[in-house]
Structures are given as C-alpha cells and as structure tokens.
Amino acid sequence: MSTRRLPVPPSERTIAPFGRRLLTVTANERLGAYRLLKAADPDGPAPAAGQFAMLAAAERWGAGEDERPYLPRAFSYARWLADRRSRRSPIGGETHFLLEDVGPGTRRLCELRAGERLWALGPLGVGFDPPEDERRALLVGGGVGIAPLAIWQDSLGAPGTVLLGFRDGARAEGATLLGDALLATDDGSVGHRGFVTDLLSAELDRDAHATVYACGPPAMLEAARALCAVRGVPAQLALEAGMACGFGACFGCVVPKRCGGYLRVCVDGPVVDAAELDRVEAHVGSPA
Amino acid sequence: MSTRRLPVPPSERTIAPFGRRLLTVTANERLGAYRLLKAADPDGPAPAAGQFAMLAAAERWGAGEDERPYLPRAFSYARWLADRRSRRSPIGGETHFLLEDVGPGTRRLCELRAGERLWALGPLGVGFDPPEDERRALLVGGGVGIAPLAIWQDSLGAPGTVLLGFRDGARAEGATLLGDALLATDDGSVGHRGFVTDLLSAELDRDAHATVYACGPPAMLEAARALCAVRGVPAQLALEAGMACGFGACFGCVVPKRCGGYLRVCVDGPVVDAAELDRVEAHVGSPA
Amino acid sequence: MSVSFCGLELAHPVINGSGTFDAIAARRAFGKALDDAFPFAAFVSKTITLAPRAGNPPPRLWEAQAGLVNSIGLPNKGLERYMSEDLPELARLPAPLITNVMGSTAEEIAALVRACDARDEIAAVELNVSCPNVKSGLDIGADPGQLEHVLTAVRPALRKPLIVKLTPNCADVAECAKAAQEGGADAVSLINTLRAMALAPTRGHDAAQPRAWLGGGTGGLSGAAIRSLALAQVAAVAERVTIPVVGMGGIGSTAHARQFMDVGATLVAVGTESFRDPALALRIARELHPQHPPGMRRMNA
C-alpha cells in the first residue's frame, strides 16, 4: 500500500465511525520486546494523538488462557500513515499499534500475520491538547506507554524533547518508534540507569516552561504528576484502565477524580489534565 | 518419520493410555471434500480397527462459531502406520484421520498445519470383529464414515469387497483411502447413481455368505441393517453419537437398545452387532 | 416491521439491556452517526435511584469464560439530575425512552415511578427488582410474595407501561414473573446478571492472602456464557405469564435473538455483546424477519 506520513491535525478528538470495522494486517514486526502491528484501515478516520481503538482478532478471539479473551482490548494509536489518495480527505490510512504480550488478548494480537484481519472500533476517547503560551512539549513515556507519544510527536511536527524509560534493553528497542529520545532503563543497559522521571526532573529544573505529555505505568505517571504539580507545570496524562466497551457504555474503566466521584477513562480520557486527579492510582485490569 | 504399514492385530479393543497426549501434525492433505490429517503418535498404541480417539487442537480450541468448540471431538482411526523402530512393540506410529468440516470443531482441526499439535485420547471403544465361519468381509461405507473401513481393510490384510457411497464427486475422492472399491454417488457423478445400499443388496443377492461392516450416516446404516436382517447376514455397525467424554463418564452418547434401555456408543460401541438394535435412529449431535 | 409492545409501536423488536449502553456518551464517541443509525427500537436508561450513587470502587470488571463479571454498583446522578440533565438529551433520541429505576422500599419506588409518570419524554418505566432487601439481604424480586406486594403498592402511581426487570438469582423465576403480572406489571424483562465472583490473579501461588478482584467484592455475570441459562429462564417465564416478555442474556447474533423469540420473547435486548460491537443490535434488527411468528403470536394474544 503506497502511503506517506502526514502530520495528523492536532484535534483533541476524532469521531469514530459507528460500529466496528475489519482491518487487514499489513505487517507484524518485532521491536525488541514488543511487536509493531501494522494494519490497513481504508475506512478509518485519522485519529487524534492519544486516542485509542478497541481491537480483537477477527478469527479465534478466545480459547486462550482460561478460555479468554472475550471482549476487545484497548490500544493507543501509535502512528497513522494517511493513504496518498486521501490527501485531501482524512479517511483511510495505515495504522500502527505497539503491543506488549501480557495476557491472552495481547498474545493473540501479537501472533497475527500479514493478511489476517482484526476488528477495530475507533478512534475513541480524547487525545492530547497542544501546548499553550509557547510552552515546549515534553514527552515522557514508560514501556509500551510510549505508543501514543509517537503519533503525538508526528502531529506536533517537531521532535520536541522526548524522555523514555524501559525496564531493560530489549524493551528499550521500542524507543526507535520515536525521533531522538533520551533513554533510561531500570537495569542501566541503555541510557541513564534509573527512572525516566529522573530525566524529567532534570529537564524541568533546566527549563520549566513546558507542557508535559506522559504515558506509562501508574507509578511513573504518578511520579511525573507530582514533579509537575510542585513546579506548576501543566501535564497531560494518558491513563489506562481495564475496559469492556471503550465508548462509555459499561462504566467499568473508572478512576477517582480529585473533586470526588469517578471519571471514565474511555470517554473522559484516556488523556486527562493532571489537575483532574489527586494522584494516579496503580490501575487495575491492565498491566502494571 | 520413517514408517511402514503393518497389518494391525485384529483385536477388538486396544486399551488407551490414561490421560490425553500431544500428537504432532505431520501433514494435512486435501482428499476431495475431506481432509486427511496425519499425526505422529510416538506413545500411542496401535488401535484396533473401528476404535476412535477424542481430538482437540492444542492451541485455540474454541472461539469458533458460538465460542465453540469446548469439548474434544470423536474421530475414527482411519489408518495406523507403525514406527519402524517399534516393529516388535505395538507402541508408536503415525495415525491418520479423515475429517469433514461440519462445524467449529472439525473446522479447527481441518485448518491444522504440519508441526502444530493436537490433544488425543485413545484408542477408545470397541472395534470390528473378524468374520466367522469363512464368511467374506463386505465393507460398506458412506461419506466420511469410510474412515474406519480403511484401517479395517488394512488389518484384514486383504482388500475384500468394498462398497462406498458419497453425496457427490468431490466427496467420492475420499474413496482413494481404500483399495479397489465399488462406488455410488447420489448425483451419479461417479459410479452407480443412487445409494451404496443398492450395491449392497446386489452383492448380498450374489452371495450372502458374508459379514457386513458398515459405517456412515444413520439412514445408510439403517438400510444396511435391514438388508442384512432379512437375509440373516451378520452385520457390524460403527455408530456415531454426540459425545462429551468418549470413555463412558457422561452417559451422553446413548442409543436405544433392542432389549430396551440404552447403550453408550463410546464404551459399548462404536462398533455394535446390528442384532443389538431395533433400528438405527437418525443420530444427533453429529452430522447426519 | 413494527412491533407493538405494551401499547408502544416499536420499529423492530431489539432494545438494549439497561446499563449496557449510554446513548449520551455514545454520542460523544460516534457523533450524529449514532442517531442516524440508532440500533435500538427503544432506549432503556441505566438504573436510576432517588439519591445519586458514585458506584463501586475499581476494579469493576472481570473477564470470564465468554462472559463478563461486573460490579459497577449502579452509579447514577440520582433522579433529580437525571431529569434535569439527561432527559433533555435522551428525548432527542430517535426512539422512545424507557427509564429504568430501582428502590429498596415501596415508598422509594413509588417516588421514582411518580416522577417518571410526570415526564412526557418517558414512554415506559422498567423497574429493577434486583435490589437487595435491607432486611433479608435477598433481592426484593427473589420472593414472589414480596414482589407482588411491592408492585401492588406502587402500580397506581404510574399511568405508563411498567416493565419489571426480574432477578435471576431466585429459586423459581417463573413464579416471580407470575407475581409481577399479578402485581400489575405490563411486561417482564430478564435475565439480569447472575451473582459471580473472581479472585485477584496471583503469579504462581504467593502466600499473600487471596483477595476478591472486584472492588465490590462480588459481581454479576453476563454475556455469551449465560445464554443457555437465560434461554431456560425466558422460556419458563413465557410459559407462565400472558404479558409480553423482554428476553436477554448473551444475545450476540440474529440466530440468538430468534431463539429467545422462539421460546416466547416479544422483544429481545442486547447487552454485553454490544461491548464487542456497538452496532450489533442494528445488524440484528435488520436481519430479523419482520413478523417473527412466535413473537407475533404472543403479542396479538
């Protein structure tokens, strides 16, 4: 499929077609410890960075560990390559998802081969907001959570400052998904030995006139949130939660709000203003 | 795998190892409308002709139509090629199964590729008994029901008289599984246009000193049973019934007995003396 | 292919299970496409209670074998804000609105029902009787006597059709349905989720004290896994009552919908399977034969 990368219009939310649609896998590439799943989405609209899709293999979705999966799984758009024919229309392109095998659903998707098909519903949720009053974009990602930062970097049109943290070297290979990034690994095999939030605090000390865009494990998000909060730096956090539907139907994907009550990650997020949360709880229903 | 065909000792029942075991698919060949699934069974004992195994794909057994299959499925041994090394031991060989795709379970097995694995429990049930007082063996098969007749022909050591019926030409290609057979097809595309039981009555009129071994759809079995009954010709019928376990545990696979009550096809059959039945009912739980 | 149900003329026999589709949230996700291709012949709201409820702490979801265990805990804005904030939005839907309500006493229920009676935007009321009785702890709908008693008390407060959403966690659902009919229900709907539980996964078996996965402790099972149970309950109820039955429980295809109608359901509701595809109900409605014999027969009865 002949495609060219186009900066995605930075709009917070793209409306999804009503109903799931079939995508055809064009490639499934190993990216260190992850898989980069590429699929043709001829009828899909260009997603906004930070949005996600609910995915399920079209064949044999189920019959894994404990007869699962049953429901579709949520995955951030990691990249969108608009079809050439549709330069003027925002419809149709190749979509990329970065996958980490953590259970029966991701395992099934990780084994999909080119030509096989998957169901997709999306783009769903609200994505990232561009920085305001000339703040620089500071992208902070942890593990497979780097996925939405890649498409965000594309749509910002400029590399910006990117800080990525991984557990080990194999996972750090995922960093190639983004342009020039500063790395940290828990085991020190690549880049700074320690947390990506160490890099973040250094960056903020150097220049705090930034908007932080963070996605990753809860502990990392919470650390980033706290670092930004004390410095009064605006932060947008891409959250995760176990989901059944992805479009606000089940009320299952909630996280507590600062002002009390809960927000639904799938429709009020996944990207939320850090100010909306007291703290990022260790989320459940998706890998820590 | 280097193998040679060995006549299987005609014993009515081979005891199965306790517990299911993994077989590795060596080939999955198209045989007209059917698939011939070949698998290495290094720890399996040589089955008696007419016995069956409960099979399930080792991976992704389920998630088909209506989230099925769940339970294993019953399949007649169609052929057994003993491993050379075990010429003196009855353990280890390549087993063949003839499959017709009629639902989620058979569909999954039909798509297995060489190298993939399946669970097998067997050999189960009682097989065919050799003819008595010099009667000739008359093998009568319909559709995928020809499978157990192939291994029975092997173990009899002589081709004998084989009459096979099929719905159409594509299915009739399955006949190559056995040595020189007389064919009938419903649509007349191959051999006699009509029922295989037409051929059977002609054969019995010619020479009734025979023992009939029949396997196929219920209507065919019932016709064969009736033909033999009026002529006082002994007949052994390989029955089918929907099964959950295959080893007598669930009492689900029953067919009515002449003397009242039910017999369990999996442990009292699948091969039964026609005299045990009033008639062969259109069985349920497996394709008509 | 319109279907008449308790005096309502519906475009087809497919509606949603309460709490399995939020039309307002869906509009945010799918825009006007939702209204152009609205899948349900009538829209059933999530259960509304007198006072607002935050719902249960997460996790609220557990994926079971071909099923979902949820302990959402009936979060809702409460009657007042539902009326002021949601009703105007829901009134714009291209389908009649059925408001689902729940209360733990006859007084509470009467208040809810009365409020619904006063609003023209609401075409009918569905009463969720899976609410635990404060004394027995059992669902108020689990005891036929108690159910009929409550219904007799609240029925006069409503001039609109009253659908009673039965609880499946009972010894004899048909007896409960009969009691609902005696109490004045115009229709019954079933099945609701079945009490279920899951433990938090443990990598290997660490000595750690095992704990329930769901924030609410226990939850309710729904989806494909319960279909054969739902079909049995719907069949038993349809045999016992003369009022129309709304059948649900794991319906995920047109064939499934037909099965529920074959055993006597007038309408079918799609719930959990909508999570796999929000447009599923639309496909079913289109594929369903307009006048499905068993369904029609019961309706004209």
Add this chain to the structure above:
Amino acid sequence: MSVSFCGLELAHPVINGSGTFDAIAARRAFGKALDDAFPFAAFVSKTITLAPRAGNPPPRLWEAQAGLVNSIGLPNKGLERYMSEDLPELARLPAPLITNVMGSTAEEIAALVRACDARDEIAAVELNVSCPNVKSGLDIGADPGQLEHVLTAVRPALRKPLIVKLTPNCADVAECAKAAQEGGADAVSLINTLRAMALAPTRGHDAAQPRAWLGGGTGGLSGAAIRSLALAQVAAVAERVTIPVVGMGGIGSTAHARQFMDVGATLVAVGTESFRDPALALRIARELHPQHPPGMRRMNA
C-alpha cells in the same frame, strides 16, 4: 499431603463430581493404568435412586460457550443392582467410596441412606437434593426449611458422614447450606448444574416449529462457563457454615482449584473438565501444595 475430611483421611483434596466419572467404564477404556494412577482421593458414584432409571432420551448433550448442557436424566441401575453389581467393583478402587443418592421423599431417602449404612464398602454418602419436589416442582434442596426438615428425618439412619449436594437453583444457597448443617449434614458440596436450555439448530430460519434440542427439554449447565458463579456460591456458603465444603464448578486447573480452596473449600471436585482430560484431577492433585493454608485452616477449625 493427606487431608482429613469428615473423619476420612484422604490422600489429597481432589475428588470427582458425581456423574462425571464412571470408574467401571473407565477401567474398560484404560485398564489397570486407571487404578495405578487413580486421580481422585475419594470416588463419588453417579446418583443412585431406589428404582432403576433409563435416563432421558437422546440428545442428552449440548455444547455451550465454554460449557456443557446435559440432560442425562440420572440413569442408574437402582439401589439393588448398584449394591450387588457395582459395589464389588467400586470397592476395588484405591480410594474410599462416596455413594451419591437421591430420593423425592424423606422415606425414599431414608431407605437409600440406610442401605448405604449397611455396606462397609461405602465410606460416606452424598445426598443429591436437586430432585424436583413432586408438589412444588422446585428442587427439595431449594427451600431451606424443607431441606432441614428432610435431613432431620433421615440423618439418624446413617452412621457415616453425610454430604449434602446443594442445588444452585435457589435464591440463597448459603441459607440452604446453613439449613443442611442444622439438619445434620457433616459437609456440603456445590455447585450442581444450573438450569439451562438449547434449541435445535436451524439451518437459516426455516418455518419449522422450533423445538428444544435436549431430549429432556431442559438440562443443566456445567464446565468453565459456570466457574465464576460457582466460586461466588462456594464463598457464600463457606462463610455461613462451619462444616467442610466441597467446591466444584468448572475447575479445570490447579489455579482454579486453589481459588475454590482460597474461598473456603476443604475439597474440590473436578467434573466436566475431566471430559477434556480424564487425568486432569491427577495433575491438579500433584500440583496442589500439600497443606493449602485456607483449606487447612477451615478443616482444623
């Protein structure tokens, strides 16, 4: 790793669900290998009734989503031939024998229990109370009062441990378990199958009158699909009673077995999942940690 259960010393905590393993038929299929590697710490017989039963007409099986609906109809030789023909064979098993019996009246049950009391080959009796009451049609085990009444009447007839196999088709299984304890049960076992139904498949939708698939009309759902429901019932029961609990319902792995013990089961039973692999229970028994804390705690309590 022996486990004491109602005074019986069992090699491990894994037994079979009644009616899901026929040791005599299995001997024909697997020969002496079965006795050499017998998977169950105690063997539970299929339900025995006073009079012989042929069971339901086929079809008796329907495969559901990760589950099985059966309407076997409790075929058995009747008490007399069970005692004369099967008992000698079962006595040769390398595990104590638990005979499962069912009757529709206290008198019938007493007769069954008395007969079991007289035979040394039988270590304990499991009473299946999922038998429909002739009057109400409900399972006699579904009404706590009636259950306690029946048990009080029959308990004196047995000097051996009495296990009551509860019915899951009730409003409050924990209340039924409490009633069983009050009635003199030494243990309770659950869950039995859940009432379910299936229609015969129709290629496309032919006008043909839809009919139930199962010869028995309705059946009972078992297997993986019911695990989360079973776990909830077992947990509720274990919280309410002090006698040991035998947990079952979709157990297909050691992890599942642990979950049932974690919520308070002393023993676990493997049923439908044995159909996928008759040696499953053996693997579970081997993999289970010998002294599983929660299980032990409740046993020594």
